[in-house]
Amino acid sequence: MSRSSLNVTGMWAIYRTEMARMMRTILQSVATPVITTALYFIVFGGAIGSRMQSVGGVDYGAFIVPGLIMLSLLTQSISNASIGIYFPKFTKTIFEILSAPLSFGEAVLAYVGAAATKSILLALIILATATAFVPVHILHPVWMVAFMVLTSIAFSLFGFIVGIWAESFEQLAVIPALVVTPLTFLGGAFYAIDMLPEPWRTISLFNPVVYLVSGFRWSFYGVGDVGVGASLGFTALFMALCLAILWWIFRTGYRLKP
């Protein structure tokens, strides 16, 4: 390995090992979201949706598909990436990563890449599950994939930060439970924002998840709560924020190097 070149072999080693670790629990990983999604479709799409009118010209069952996928993408990205880095901290095997000829950026890329890959795979599985229940059209497939990739990377970065911050399994679970789940449920996965009364409608515009779900739904049906530009802008902003925090972690060695 020459002095300045990237340690691609090292990144690949982490990526492969992370994917293997995730595949060890592939059954739980796939079964849980697939069953949950099926339940959502039965309850929301079937039982409730049959009594509801279409939302913005989209059948309610189909309307919730992008929201459900986004919900899974967010939670999976955060949990995969946070466990991915927390686990070596917990088992102390992190010493090997820290002592390797690998830059911090390379390590982040490998861990985040693996977490994002897995959550995208799951999202695609959920999408496939959904087509078994409702007719799904994808108006802008390229944008759909772009939103998936951007969101999974952004929230895997966020999960990586959570994993570095957490000092116990409780702390690891607290961010998803206290912050992410409420934001996702209030993020317009199951309804259009303009269905809400004021002031909730305005308040919703401060919920970042609204922008993600909206943009993603736009890629399916061409309609969203906010403009697609705003959605993309928000995702980019969030990613930039995470990168800035990671930069600070790298500079200070926060919770990684005593």
Next chain:
Amino acid sequence: MSPPILSISAVTKTYKGGFTALQPIDLAIERGEIFALLGPNGAGKTTLISIVCGTVAMTSGQVLVDGHDTRTSYRTARSMIGLVPQEIALDIFATIWDTVVFSRGLFGKPPNPAYIESLLRDLSLWDKRDSRVIELSGGMKRRVMIAKALSHEPELLFLDEPTAGVDVALRRDMWALVRRLRDTGVTVILTTHYIDEAEEMADRVGVIDGGRLLLVERTAQLMRKLGKRRLTLVLQRPMATIPPELDGWPVELAADGQQLVYSFDANAEDTGIPTLLRLLGEKGIDFKDLDTSRTSLEDIFVRLVERVA
């Protein structure tokens, strides 16, 4: 001339809580030697090793590995280093083979199954290569740690307390391995608080205590310089007190009065032994056996620490 394989200059460490674990440390390690860092618990051995390996950030100073700065040229520096930390830390769900292959990849080396095989055979791990770490005994896990550290063919190997809590077989295998590594030109730095281990294994010894490197010396030289010898006489009849005739002689009783131990300077012209034995004969103090031994590094160490304190 090639630079030392490791050069530590004025390295200090103050932990975040404000505790200073290392006073300025200067140390140069020559290529191919076995160096023992000897010191009691809390001396700063692990801290010093961790700084060289990049798992702890130094507060000030500079570390060069084969001339490469561990901060500015960390890729080159780190790819030359293998580390077996004090505590076992493994992904327990991975197989031996996978985790060792992972380590090699992590250090940027292309796959080399033949090398990994020979490494696992050397460490008696080959038959268990497909076992998961969780199924292994403590000793086997430690072997896996060593295999991982050697997976990328490092030129500088750190063994942090390699024999703490290790069985005899592993200890023997480990020393055999260390000697073999040295024969292939690998430099080995080990930490220990077992003095006999340093004495047995190391070409040079560095004594560290309270974050200060008290001395660095060739093991043999250190022994000669500070080493005393001891004559142990196993008495026919146990004694309760040292007889007054031996007043002024550096003797003491041991083993409940069954042994008389005489300390003498191994380098002196006159060891005093003939005089002592004649004296004992005259006084009718008979012995049935005798033995001489060197004072261990332990005694030397205790003396050093006392002198500095």
